Structures are given as C-alpha cells and as structure tokens.
Amino acid sequence: DVQLVESGGGLVQPGGSLRLSCGASGFTFSSYWMSWVRQAPGKGLEWVADINQDGSKKYYVDSVKGRFTISRDNAKNSVYLEMSSLRAEDTAIYYCATDPPCGSDCYTLDFWGQGILVTVSS
Amino acid sequence: DVVMTQSPLSLPVTLGQSASISCRSSQSLVNRDGNTFLNWFQQRPGQSPRRLIYKVSKRDSGVPDRFSGSGSGTDFTLQISRVEAEDVGVYYCMQGTHWPPYTFGQGTKLEIK
Numbered sequence: 001d002v003q004l005v006e007s008g009g010g011l012v013q014p015g016g017s018l019r020l021s022c023g024a025s026g027f028t029f030s031s032y033w034m035s036w037v038r039q040a041p042g043k044g045l046e047w048v049a050d051i052n053q054d055g056s057k058k059y060y061v062d063s064v065k066g067r068f069t070i071s072r073d074n075a076k077n078s079v080y081l082e083m084s085s086l087r088a089e090d091t092a093i094y095y096c097a098t099d100p101p102c103g104s105d106c107y108t109l110d111f112w113g114q115g116i117l118v119t120v121s122s
Numbered sequence: 123d124v125v126m127t128q129s130p131l132s133l134p135v136t137l138g139q140s141a142s143i144s145c146r147s148s149q150s151l152v153n154r155d156g157n158t159f160l161n162w163f164q165q166r167p168g169q170s171p172r173r174l175i176y177k178v179s180k181r182d183s184g185v186p187d188r189f190s191g192s193g194s195g196t197d198f199t200l201q202i203s204r205v206e207a208e209d210v211g212v213y214y215c216m217q218g219t220h221w222p223p224y225t226f227g228q229g230t231k232l233e234i235k
Contacts, residue, residue: 035224037171037224044212044226044228044229045163045165045171045214045216045226045229047222047223047224047225047226050221050222050224059221059222060222061223095170095171105176105177105180106157106218107159107218107221107224108161108218109161109163109171109216109224110173110182111173112170112172112173113170
C-alpha cells in the first residue's frame, strides 16, 4: 500500500523558516512526480509545488515563488519543502501527494499523506 | 490560471437520495492530445483528501459505483446516487490540463438533512 508520512511542521514566527519532509513507501518513488498541497484552516485546497522524478524540474504557485523550495532524495524515498520568509497566510495543513507518470492517468494527484500543520504566528 | 467554479457550495441531502455537484472551468480542459484531465476528490471530516475520479469519469479502485463523473469541455458533474452517511464531507474538483498550476474548485460541503 502507498504510504506518505509528513513531518517537520510546527509553530514558527513570521519571517522564520521551516523544513517539511515527506517519507514515501509502497511504490516506486523515483518514477513519480511529487507535489505539496496546502489547506488553510477551514479553507479549500491550494497546490503549492511540484518536482519531477530526478529533481531537475520544479514548479511553484506564484505566492510562494522565491520563498519555498521543493527538493527530493530518491535514495531516501523522501520529498522536502523548505519554507522561508514565512507569513501568517502560509498557516495551513501541508499535504504531500503523488503525481503519477503518464500512463493510464496523468496530471493528477492520486495518493495523499495525512498532512502536517504549519502555524506562522508571533 | 484556470479558475474552477463549483456549485452548490453547500448540499444538504436526504439519506438514500441522489446528489449532484457541478464544476465549471474558465477554459476548456481538453488537452491537445484529446484527453481531459479533470479530477474529483473527497475529503471526509478530519481526513486528508482522497481521489475518487480522474480523467472526468474514471473511478479509482475501491470507490463505490454510486459515484460517477461526467462532462466535457468546461462543464463537469459529480453524481452520487443513494447517498450514505459515509459520503459526508467536502468534494473538490481539480484540473490538470493547464498545469502548472493545478487548480481546485472552492469545495462543496455535502451534509445529511
């Protein structure tokens, strides 16, 4: 079974930094794009970032460009989200999700982790 | 970016009755290869999202056949027949055709009357 487990969340002051991790198992990690999606308290879903299989291609939502960096370590089956210059509006549950290679499905997010809460507050 | 608009935002349904959620995109979701990358997700209270439907109408493994997706171009529908208590939650559509970015609808909250 596919498992995605996020870690590294917590309370951080405005302007601070945090690194989220997502450990993956149950599938061939190195064959998948990986995504981060966030959900502010009581709000909807917002895609944050994507990284391709070898880490050479990265895409971000405009609101985090220049502040967040997505990366991965295929040897550790892990994807990361380095967040800096954090703002109150970055407060959210952050989910990692699998973005499958084009085959039977594509341009989708098929499995999600349980999420990790990031709170930006003084 | 493509804007996804869902309606209604709140959907009270009687157990055993049907429910229908509409999702409209600001641009056609037909890709140049002819595919349409429209997805539906369910988020039960306190849980992470779960994909139900991809490519408009393809149901994920384990998803009851009470759930069906349809539509084309810019207009899409998620139909739930014979609503059960376990269907309570928020439903989101998401487009992948014009990625990046992926964009989601606002969500439709289904509740039991």
